[in-house]
Amino acid sequence: MSSGTGTDTARLGPRGRVWVGRPSAGPREAAAWSRRQQLLTELRAIRGRAYPRIRGLFREKSWLFFEILLPFLSTSAFVFVYRALAAPAEYVGFVVLGGAMTAFWLNVIWMMAAQLHWEKDQGNLELYFAAPMNLMSVLLGMAVGGLVMSGARAVAVLAVATTLYGVTFSVESWLLLLVVFALTLAALYGLGMVLASLFLMWGREAWHLTQLLTEPIYFVSGLNFPVGRLGLLGALAIATIPLAVGLDAMRQLAFRGAPSFGTPQPEIEALILVGMTVVFLAAARLALRILEGLARREGRLTVRWR
Amino acid sequence: MTTLPTPSTPHVDPGRVQSGGLAEAARAFLAAVRLGWATEANWTDPFLFFVYSVAKPVSAALILVVMIEIVGGASGRELRPYVVAGSALWSFVVAGIAGLAWSVLDDRERYRMLRYLYVSPPSFVLLLVGRGTARLAVGAMGAAITLGIGVVLLGVPVDPARIDWPLLGVAMVGGLAVIVVLGILLAAVCLQTRQDSWSYPEAVAGSLFLVSGAVFPLAVLPPPIQLVGLATPLTWWLAGVRLALFPDGPTAVGGPNSAWSVLAGTPAPAGPEIIAALLMTGALATLAAAVVFRWSEHRARERGLIDQTSGS
Numbered sequence: 001m002s003s004g005t006g007t008d009t010a011r012l013g014p015r016g017r018v019w020v021g022r023p024s025a026g027p028r029e030a031a032a033w034s035r036r037q038q039l040l041t042e043l044r045a046i047r048g049r050a051y052p053r054i055r056g057l058f059r060e061k062s063w064l065f066f067e068i069l070l071p072f073l074s075t076s077a078f079v080f081v082y083r084a085l086a087a088p089a090e091y092v093g094f095v096v097l098g099g100a101m102t103a104f105w106l107n108v109i110w111m112m113a114a115q116l117h118w119e120k121d122q123g124n125l126e127l128y129f130a131a132p133m134n135l136m137s138v139l140l141g142m143a144v145g146g147l148v149m150s151g152a153r154a155v156a157v158l159a160v161a162t163t164l165y166g167v168t169f170s171v172e173s174w175l176l177l178l179v180v181f182a183l184t185l186a187a188l189y190g191l192g193m194v195l196a197s198l199f200l201m202w203g204r205e206a207w208h209l210t211q212l213l214t215e216p217i218y219f220v221s222g223l224n225f226p227v228g229r230l231g232l233l234g235a236l237a238i239a240t241i242p243l244a245v246g247l248d249a250m251r252q253l254a255f256r257g258a259p260s261f262g263t264p265q266p267e268i269e270a271l272i273l274v275g276m277t278v279v280f281l282a283a284a285r286l287a288l289r290i291l292e293g294l295a296r297r298e299g300r301l302t303v304r305w306r
Numbered sequence: 307m308t309t310l311p312t313p314s315t316p317h318v319d320p321g322r323v324q325s326g327g328l329a330e331a332a333r334a335f336l337a338a339v340r341l342g343w344a345t346e347a348n349w350t351d352p353f354l355f356f357v358y359s360v361a362k363p364v365s366a367a368l369i370l371v372v373m374i375e376i377v378g379g380a381s382g383r384e385l386r387p388y389v390v391a392g393s394a395l396w397s398f399v400v401a402g403i404a405g406l407a408w409s410v411l412d413d414r415e416r417y418r419m420l421r422y423l424y425v426s427p428p429s430f431v432l433l434l435v436g437r438g439t440a441r442l443a444v445g446a447m448g449a450a451i452t453l454g455i456g457v458v459l460l461g462v463p464v465d466p467a468r469i470d471w472p473l474l475g476v477a478m479v480g481g482l483a484v485i486v487v488l489g490i491l492l493a494a495v496c497l498q499t500r501q502d503s504w505s506y507p508e509a510v511a512g513s514l515f516l517v518s519g520a521v522f523p524l525a526v527l528p529p530p531i532q533l534v535g536l537a538t539p540l541t542w543w544l545a546g547v548r549l550a551l552f553p554d555g556p557t558a559v560g561g562p563n564s565a566w567s568v569l570a571g572t573p574a575p576a577g578p579e580i581i582a583a584l585l586m587t588g589a590l591a592t593l594a595a596a597v598v599f600r601w602s603e604h605r606a607r608e609r610g611l612i613d614q615t616s617g618s
Binding site: 081205 | 349378504506512520
């Protein structure tokens with residue numbers, strides 16, 4: 001029997017008390033969740049959104065071929081360009097590292113940035129807005145699920161290419177390298193969260209934007225060469241694109257003595273990544289709040305195929 | 307109670323069930339092309355659309371140009387026309403393959419129209435090719451502008467008086483046909499896979515990039531992979547276009563110690579050899595695509611994949 005509050009979970013229990021997983025005096029009290037309840041719900045939302053991505057990997061194995069083997073071959077093409085030019089060995093290492101990091105970038109633009117737009121087309125977005133959870137949890141769940149797939153791809157590209165092409169790493173500081181890697185992922189997925197909101201507002205242009213964010217970003221981020229070689233353009237990329245600054249820092253740390261063409265020290269680049277993470281997460285939170293307001297006020301955001 | 311009269315002959319207009327032949331196929335194809343263009347482009351801001359379409363191939367070419375400049379310096383510049391032409395032409399491959407594969411995903415997962423298109427009278431393959439043609443046209447625009455930028459800004463020497471136009475024409479027609487065939491092959495794959503297959507066309511194009519001699523000569527590759535490259539029709543398409551545009555440029559297929567020179571005994575293939583190889587490998591690719599597409603279509607009907615959505 002419904003309590004008449006409009007919520008499905010609130011039900012009249014023994015002696016007229018309202019139940020929401022526990023007895024409460026009335027709907028108002030039932031709606032006032034404790035911090036623990038809120039936290040558990042958000043964690044469930046993260047798990048729930050990550051689940052289909054992780055589970056899907058085991059249900060359909062074709063991604064192993066298309067997401068791991070083929071991108072490895074694509075990375076190999078750039079290795080052979082350097083071989084054709086008789087480039088120094090560390091340049092092959094640059095390509096391999098860049099090839100591994102593209103997995104995360106592609107995941108960010110295809111499965112984070114464009115995802116809310118697709119969720120709208122599929123009719124899920126209105127459910128997200130209506131559910132008693134923060135949309136940030138949904139985005140975090142997407143990121144966790146996507147990280148599993150892209151992490152597998154990155155490790156495979158790195159391991160196979162390193163073995164096959166004889167890449168030798170000369171790591172200056174493993175700890176800093178791991179910290180920079182983690183910060184790069186945090187900043188990348190933070191950017192993905194911001195883009196998810198923006199793509200949703202831009203509607204169908206999202207489709208074209210995903211195209212714009214592949215090769216042009218690879219170029220300005222110096223995916224296959226030291227980004228410092230691009231001069232002012234490279235400096236701008238380091239200041240704004242997590243892939244550019246993260247890759248440059250990782251290259252400096254993984255290939256000691258390799259040319260950096262005047263880019264900042266890895267420690268400074270790690271600080272830039274910290275700043276980016278904070279800014280992107282705050283911007284994502286703000287953008288989602290604006291979006292939620294728009295969704296409630298105008299109802300446009302749940303209209304499909306626009 | 308009155309009973310309805312039983313017709314002696316079924317009330318079916320034979321004209322409605324018989325195929326209208328080529329004219330009807332052409333009408334269906336044109337309708338699919340218009341649908342593809344409407345889905346892809348006609349709603350967007352023309353300037354933004356132009357930027358989107360051109361930025362991708364131009365950036366791909368610039369990545370390679372910078373790589374050559376960093377390592378090769380002045381001595382590497384002779385490779386620049388080779389690389390610019392290869393990456394410009396490659397935008398046809400990416401756009402062509404993606405156009406067909408994405409039309410399956412678009413119509414099934416996003417617009418949920420694939421089931422209706424499938425049961426409509428025209429051939430399903432014809433509709434897919436029509437849908438993919440719009441994206442191929444966008445790829446052509448990207449290729450032309452990348453080549454134009456190469457000529458104007460990067461010093462790529464294209465002399466219209468020295469271009470072998472017949473070879474260029476035949477190679478381009480054969481190459482575009484091969485790209486459509488590869489697109490059909492990938493569309494067959496996407497009929498079987500989940501929504502996550504959006505990135506598959508890029509992955510396939512990326513892997514073919516390695517074996518087609520798009521941006522470096524095949525002779526750099528290990529011999530077994532060179533043989534894979536020689537069996538790929540895109541290799542011969544690129545070689546034909548390059549030979550037509552830059553008669554004195556480096557060869558993608560031949561060269562010292564290349565698999566071609568060992569097998570054929572000549573330093574590099576000439577125009578007729580390239581066209582013959584393009585036709586032969588293209589015919590094999592077409593046969594493979596036809597078999598795989600028929601199998602995929604049959605399996606999709608059997609398992610209800612045509613109207614399945616698989617959001618993740």
